Amino acid sequence: MMLSAFWPFYQFLWTIYFFTMMMAGFWCIMMFATYIVPLWLTEGLLEYFGKTKPFNPEEVRYKKLYEQEGVEVIYKRPLGDVVETHTSHH
Template identity: 60%
Template sequence: MLLILSSFWPGYQFFWFVFFVIMFLIGFWCILMFFGVIIPMWLTSGLREYFGKTKPFDPEDIRRKTLPEQGAEVIYSNPKGRGPFNDHGHH
């Protein structure tokens, strides 16, 4: 049994090498993004907002506006009746 398993060793070696290279690249990318993007972003916009240099974040600014708030005229904003359904709940 050991002889059969050991015959696959070069394949295992190759797949561990591929796994190591992929994990190395992913780890290197994470380190690069953390020091190249996350920390500079925190040091600029985060601290600028913390010290009051910008206006504080207001979730209302990015809220999806309703049609009347966008300035559109809504004709059927107050419908009357029960719609296309009868009393049994189907067409």
């Protein structure tokens, strides 16, 4: 016999765990079947066969403040080794 036969709460925990994992697995399968596969069959194949422009990660990355349009940066911290004069505040 299993331990769960002697300890009902243990069986309850495994039941909750089982149903939680079943719902998570069902969600993953549904997302894969209804979102990922259609994405591959439309956008992915179009890009593969050259019907759309190739993906450029530079277009979607968050631009730094000084790269944004309409932003004027008054001060920019210098690059390189900077000596900190205020290292300890007592």
